[in-house]
Amino acid sequence: MTTATRDRAPIDDRITIDQLTRDPYAIYRRLRAEAPVLRIKALGRTLLTRAEHTRHAKGTPEIFSTDDPDTPMQRAFLAHTLMRKDGAEHQRERDAMAPTFSGRNIKNCWTPIYTRIAKQFVSSLPRGETVDLFPALAGPFAAHCLKHLLGIEEASDEEMQRWSQHLIDGAGNFGWRDEPFVRSDRSNAEMDALFERVIPRHLAEPNPSALSMMVNAEDPIPSSQIHANVKIAIGGGINEPRDALLTILFGLLTNPDQLAACKADGLWTAAFEEGVRWVAPIQVSSRRVKEDIEIGGYLIPAGDTVMTAQASANHDEDLYEQPERYDIFRPKQPHQAFGNGPHFCQGTHIARRMLADILLPMLFDRFPDMTLPDPSQVTFWGFGFRGPLNLPVTLN
Template sequence: MSDLAPLDESITLQQLDEDPYPIYQRLRNEAPVLRVKATGRTMLTKAEDTKYVKDNPELFSSDDPNTPMKRAFQAHTLMRKDGEAHMRERMAMAPAFSPKVIRTDWMPQYMRVAEEYVARLPRGEIVDLFPALSGPYAARGLGILLGIEEASDDDLQRWSQTLIDAAGNFGWRDEPFEKSDTANAEMNTLFDSLHERHLAEPNNSALSVMLNADDPIETMQIYSNIKIAIGGGINEPRDALNTILFGLLTNPDQLRQVKQQDDWERAFEEGIRWVAPDPGLVTAGDGGYGNPWFPYSEGRYGHDHSGQRQPGRGPL
């Protein structure tokens, strides 16, 4: 049997939260596969390794019972399921995200929200786009898409961040879970109140298509799906928008080129390559690919936002 990955006891959760990139750079060079005691996970920081684990789900499973996500969401979410179980819950809301529905329903709505929210920005002064535009814009668009327009922008953003904080609470502190318990209760109450409207007036929103399905998934899994969308559907577009704006505004030559060529799609692609999310998986059985060996049920994180910054590598 190959050796286990080395164990690091010096890296802290605070360091990874405040500025992980110098750590990732060092690990890519010195220990690209490393067990980190503070996280209880094996960290993979090189592009080829993160790609390998994503391409081999039979060895690296999403079904990790030891992450804080189940406690945070009060549910075993589709993000921690594989195969048919994952696909059933994923496909339950897939009609809301079909290319046709995106084109006919959501694009006009998102454009309307964008025009409205940009128009209300103050003029002639410095503006913090994070709270003034990017966050509210992402929240309002998602609320419409999910069919929970009754939730305010502030509530959606608060719920999203609360779920993120609790799902990432690898230190298992009480406070993040107490906040997520409150958020879950608020969301469940709202979702309960929306059944009548969506059953009486079916539409293409995620909540409506799941409630009106011929063979609907369980109610709490419907709610879990909506919460997953809230947890990742605000911060991801918000941060992508901020990243792209920052990149263009600090590189005027690239901004000019994008404007001249009307090539905003490439700007988007570069923005999400530059700052990428990370998947978390667990080994489904003893195995590996050379060194090191991953024992059964070993949690690991493939740090795509490290691999994306690896010299000589393109998008993963």
């Protein structure tokens, strides 16, 4: 992807963020066919919509840096988190949390804890009633699991969800308005105070949680970065499992034959992978181009910011037939919902476990005849992050 064209990618001044928030998939389908490398004015970025291009950008960190100075993320987090660092500096901070996510800890520590949490949540759901599973299960379950993983059990589920949303709103505040930063500042102060309060407990009793692993490391990263990276996990560890769960349930409940096969043959992992492919919880990422390069026949000059739409990559017709269908039986094909390259999602395996191995089978075991009375009431929403805003199901 590096020859000598001097043509810049075409510019679009019609696509709006509002359109991308409501129905990105129709736009992405058109762009993959007509303009897969496109400078979108409303985004101030060059949007890449083909799987080949998005994978290349994320998998070539020497050219595509995550250190994007134009994003409000640093302001929202009051820090430079590992998600915006490159090379050895990124690796050192990522490694500091890595033991928490090891296969051994997932098996011996997190699976029993997450199973206990899932039982509490599922057994408290009322049989025979119609309940919105967003507030009743998906949001608080994701928050409750995450606070154990991070070592901040003292936080309430409500606080975890509020902090996460404030960080996300601040990081997405591309208009640089004051109000989202006022809220993220308040949440930052609350989180910092909590971390300081619980660190003595972790020093006294080391355990596999992320905070404990980082403060007890032989050569710890600076405490400002420990705080920043627990926050990035709060900002990035609730919405995605929450939205993935609701999306998978929507897919299964609107395709009864697939749900029946899952129940009969335990195909929950296929249901999970297809759910995150179908509607990627994190739809786009940004990378700054460090040197002049060509993508799809166009020059992308050094300093430009590309936006990789993994949501679109996961619907690329070169890889998937009828990509807009939720189909757990489709031929296996790697997707990009967890990213690729050095910033590949650290929570991938734990997210798979918590939903495919633990929650989904438990939920349908207790409510085998669950239905979605009116799928047309469900609203999928979001450009950067995407999932259903509600999921009113009848629990039987």
